Amino acid sequence: MNDKVYKMGIVGYGGMANWHRKLIQTGNPNQKTEPYEVTNPLGIEIKGIFDIAQEPMKKAIEDGLNVYKSFEEMLADEEIDIILCATPNEVHKDTIVRALEAGKHAVSEKPVTVSSKDLQEMINASERTGNVFVVHQNRRWDGDFLTLQDVYKKGLLGEIFEIQSRIHGSRGIPGDWRGKKENGGGMMLDWGVHIIDQMLLMIDDKIDTVYATMDHVTTDKVDDGFRMILTFKNGLRVLFEVGTSNFISLPRFYALGTDGTLKINKLGNIEAEVTRIIDKTKNDAKPIITAAGLTKTMAPRTAETTVSEIVSNKWGNIKEFYANLLNTIEGKETQIVKLEQVMRVMKVMEASFESDKLGQIIKFEE
Numbered sequence: 001m002n003d004k005v006y007k008m009g010i011v012g013y014g015g016m017a018n019w020h021r022k023l024i025q026t027g028n029p030n031q032k033t034e035p036y037e038v039t040n041p042l043g044i045e046i047k048g049i050f051d052i053a054q055e056p057m058k059k060a061i062e063d064g065l066n067v068y069k070s071f072e073e074m075l076a077d078e079e080i081d082i083i084l085c086a087t088p089n090e091v092h093k094d095t096i097v098r099a100l101e102a103g104k105h106a107v108s109e110k111p112v113t114v115s116s117k118d119l120q121e122m123i124n125a126s127e128r129t130g131n132v133f134v135v136h137q138n139r140r141w142d143g144d145f146l147t148l149q150d151v152y153k154k155g156l157l158g159e160i161f162e163i164q165s166r167i168h169g170s171r172g173i174p175g176d177w178r179g180k181k182e183n184g185g186g187m188m189l190d191w192g193v194h195i196i197d198q199m200l201l202m203i204d205d206k207i208d209t210v211y212a213t214m215d216h217v218t219t220d221k222v223d224d225g226f227r228m229i230l231t232f233k234n235g236l237r238v239l240f241e242v243g244t245s246n247f248i249s250l251p252r253f254y255a256l257g258t259d260g261t262l263k264i265n266k267l268g269n270i271e272a273e274v275t276r277i278i279d280k281t282k283n284d285a286k287p288i289i290t291a292a293g294l295t296k297t298m299a300p301r302t303a304e305t306t307v308s309e310i311v312s313n314k315w316g317n318i319k320e321f322y323a324n325l326l327n328t329i330e331g332k333e334t335q336i337v338k339l340e341q342v343m344r345v346m347k348v349m350e351a352s353f354e355s356d357k358l359g360q361i362i363k364f365e366e
Helices: 015-026 056-062 071-076 089-101 115-127 143-153 187-202 319-329 338-359
Strands: 006-011 042-048 082-087 105-109 133-136 160-168 207-215 225-232 239-241 254-257 259-265 272-277 288-290 293-295 306-312
Touching: 006 071, 015 042, 015 319, 042 056, 042 071, 042 259, 056 319, 071 089, 082 089, 082 259, 089 105, 089 115, 105 319, 115 133, 133 338, 143 187, 143 254, 143 259, 143 272, 143 306, 160 187, 187 207, 187 225, 187 239, 187 338, 207 338, 225 338
Parallel strands: 006 042, 006 082, 082 105, 105 133, 160 239
Antiparallel strands: 160 254, 207 225, 225 239, 254 259, 259 272, 272 306, 288 293
């Protein structure tokens, strides 16, 4: 536990900023009851809010928060140690760079920005000023991902040759910044940034190729879904699929290995269905007979050759993100979300847009 209580200013007061507020003030981002006791269990105190729109500022006052008249006023407050940027994506770079140059540490919501060029300028500002800059890649703490990661590391499926990672919804693209290209909208920047980050964190290998197609089912302004295949140097394929017109969702994760298969049905589900082979010597199969013929190739394995089980992992603790931030500031730890990891994800997303534009596989250089 850090002795110092760090003061934070939040820029932009929408849904995620309010989520951070609840996490910081109570330790529970899903806090429902208002008002609630503010205990600041993470060692951070929210000093105030700034938003360019009046409605969020009014909401901040209703939530008992101080509001600043301008971003300049917030930056001039010497008591503020950390700036959290929760604005639309296209102004992340300017907000973060100005915060760092004002002597503040900085946290950016994801996606960190809209291009690798902008991200490099943000990294340069952090290196130039010596202030900590970190990106809130919160889906690293999702229980469904942690369960998959645990199975992957333990080798329960043998050699994994394909992983499918999906996020499906049926409401189309939301009518906020996500639907506007000028705000850095679209599902690749909204959800792709999460599911790509998860796989690059888990798989310790270099990327060989990227192939992607973008969907425009409900709008032609931004991608409202996409499919992307990453192929790694070791031959492992990862299929990423995000859809906003899926009235029946496919599994959140589906992994194929030489000795077994994993399925996790829903986002946030820590339980995985795993079927593994336990006897490779018995390979006889009873053919499946259909009205049009029979097949032995696709006949199921007999019961004595496989085992099916439920595998689960613990829920992730998102409070680790802020604990690591403070320990990084104090020089006790290195960043969990490393800037080179964030840059790699950004470059994969850029390669996916290029692949869609050209209609071809992109060789990924790293």
